[in-house]
Amino acid sequence: MDLIKGVERPWIYNGKINVRSFLDLWKTQDLSLESNLTPETLDEQFTKMFDVDQEMIDSLKEDLSPDCLTDVADEGWKDCIYGDKFAIPDQVKLVSVAAQVKHIEKMKADRNYHSHASQLLKYRNYTFLDNSEMKKRSPDEQKITDLEVILNVQIFKPMKFSLHVGEHRKHVNPIAEQEFLCLGGQFLSALRDEIICPVDANPVEDCSDDPKKSKPSGGEIYTSGFFFIDDCFYNDFRKTSNIDYSQVIVDWAKSSDRRIGELRSAKMEATCFIDLTIRLGQPYVYVHQGNCEHMIVFSEMRLFSPQTDSPFIDDYPRLFKTVNKTAIMCYMCGINVPKWLVFDNKRLPDNPWLFCEQCFMSFNYDSQKKKVGHFKAFPYLDKSAII
Ligand SMILES: [Zn+2]
Ligand SMILES: [Zn+2]
Known part of the structure; x- marks a missing residue:
């Protein structure tokens, strides 16, 4: 598939990474120092690591303190950036301050520039969720006790097929609607269960004859689906009635003139993230409800950090970032949310x-x-x- 799609893009990390090898590599390193590091033990560890005394540490802390930034000739830079004084005082020599002040002035004066610059901001529409403390904790809850990999998985808005007009396709900015933190040891099916899509949530039957009677949602009736990652379809076969969405594509791709290469299939409920080989930044696919296609991207991979990550296994896959939504209003009254x-x-x-x-x-x-x-x-x- 790489031959067809190509991977020469600035946002795709070209090398493939096997998640298990990544973890194994770190297991060969001595990470005990890092896991014991706390603000209280930092000075002590630093003394040992660099063979310096406490006096040196105190001196370094003093020199590197943010207060030093306002100490010398550049006094007043904070007002230029964060305040409303847009004139640069004579003593401010920092080029970055001059550039930032120019940018702020242009943002105020030029609406087109403002809109263009805002669109380029990576996190402009995102809400970061902190749901780590929401659940009540019991002492029996399973915790992460060993080195573990955390993968950031972005789920994009479903593709709109109506945007294809003949040979031409209208360009749309792909929007990563949800971003999850997943553990290496979790099955792909655990992520599937957390992905939120309105096509799953809404009923698929006409309810006009009896609008008060509740009908099952699409997600309850049609439970088949797959992830397509590194030329392999990971199908959901947890229910015996689920169908294999991938077989028809695997058969279609077999013809050698298509130059797609061999496509494999496996079960998502039997495959952990650690079993995958991925490229960071490369678009993969999640399909459910027949033809609801979401692009998915592994944007980051790192080790579990006991200082900042929730230690409870139940907290993963954890939705930690969403796109801000503006609700559509009823077309008739324009006041209420449509139902x-x-x-x-x-x-x-x-x-x-x-x-x-x-x-x-x-x-x-x-x-x-x-x-x-x-x-x-x-x-x-x-x-x-x-x-
Ligand atoms: Zn969907
Ligand atoms: Zn209304």
């Missing part, structure tokens, strides 16, 4: 149409709760409510 998606209703100016509960009932049903005209209705759960 119903209506198709093929000739009395409406557009198809489909989103209704809040009140507008849905008053527009589509008479006083006897009978349907007015023909239409299909599906409960709608806005993304902003679930992510």
